[in-house]
Amino acid sequence: MRAAVLLLALGLAGPALAEDAPGRISVIGRASREVAPDFATVEIAVESRGQTPAAALDQTSAAARKVAELAGEFGIAGPDLATAAVSLRPASKTVREPGGQMRDVPDGYQASNAVSVRVRDLKRLGALIRRLLDGGADRIGGVAFGLSDPGQTENAVRAEAVRDGKRQAEILAEAAGTRLGRLESLVSPPREGAPAPMHARTFAKAAPGGLAVPVEPGTLTVEAAVEVTYQVAP
Numbered sequence: 001m002r003a004a005v006l007l008l009a010l011g012l013a014g015p016a017l018a019e020d021a022p023g024r025i026s027v028i029g030r031a032s033r034e035v036a037p038d039f040a041t042v043e044i045a046v047e048s049r050g051q052t053p054a055a056a057l058d059q060t061s062a063a064a065r066k067v068a069e070l071a072g073e074f075g076i077a078g079p080d081l082a083t084a085a086v087s088l089r090p091a092s093k094t095v096r097e098p099g100g101q102m103r104d105v106p107d108g109y110q111a112s113n114a115v116s117v118r119v120r121d122l123k124r125l126g127a128l129i130r131r132l133l134d135g136g137a138d139r140i141g142g143v144a145f146g147l148s149d150p151g152q153t154e155n156a157v158r159a160e161a162v163r164d165g166k167r168q169a170e171i172l173a174e175a176a177g178t179r180l181g182r183l184e185s186l187v188s189p190p191r192e193g194a195p196a197p198m199h200a201r202t203f204a205k206a207a208p209g210g211l212a213v214p215v216e217p218g219t220l221t222v223e224a225a226v227e228v229t230y231q232v233a234p
Contacts, residue, residue: 023232025172025180028190029165031157034219038148040125043084043141044132045114049091049107056111057088063136064113070135071117074128080118084141087112114141120148126215145217157224158188165228173232181231190227 046063050056064083071081093107117132119125129140147153166180173180 023178024184024229025169025232026227026229027165027168027172028225028227029161029163029168030223030225031160031164032221032223033153033157033160034221035147035153037122037145037217037220038120040119040122040143040145040215040217041116042119042125042129042143043114043116044137045112045139045141046136047110047112047138049110051108053088053109053111056109060111060113064115066135067115067132067137070131071128073131074119074121074124076117076119080120082116084114084116085112086114122217129215143215145220147220150222153222154224157222158226161224161226162186162228165226169228169230179233181233183228184231185227185229187227188224190225
């Protein structure tokens with residue numbers, strides 16, 4: 001009955017009534033690692049107004065081509081440069097009528113074109129953003145950092161999570177005066193849900209006077225969690 005008593009004492013999963021049923025220890029192993037990003041993606045948008053849809057779209061297309069040319073000066077081309085969104089909509093303006101009432105009236109069309117730029121030389125990111133702003137960009141959609149090949153880091157963190165799970169199970173088994181048996185199951189991610197694989201905190205702001213925009217890459221936090229279940233040795 002020792003296995004059943006151990007099972008009840010630890011509150012672990014498994015049958016508690018069968019004399020020959022092995023006890024089980026189930027834990028969630030977790031691990032995380034801080035890594036420096038090796039690329040950044042910034043979304044740059046240009047907007048234009050025109051009296052006709054074609055005029056508005058043509059102006060925006062010309063501005064978007066200018067953004068691509070400026071990115072090319074920094075060696076950015078091919079798959080590192082892509083259109084993110086194109087939009088065209090009627091524009092309006094508010095006018096005051098002779099009686100003092102305010103109302104919106106049509107005012108041509110507004111078009112926008114957003115370009116996604118992937119920057120691999122992070123030291124030049126701030127200078128690139130400044131150059132694009134000076135070259136006619138109207139809006140920065142955001143800066144996101146990432147890893148070109150995250151698989152190696154993610155696999156290493158998963159392995160650390162497995163080892164953490166085994167350590168936890170060994171501590172519980174030792175506290176109960178027993179030892180671990182064979183590994184019964186390994187689930188990744190755990191059934192309860194796993195943390196997001198990575199996230200980053202970054203900061204960017206516009207700088208006056210034609211200076212490069214200060215951007216700090218920060219670090220990416222790569223996380224992993226696994227659910228491990230061990231049998232308790234008889």
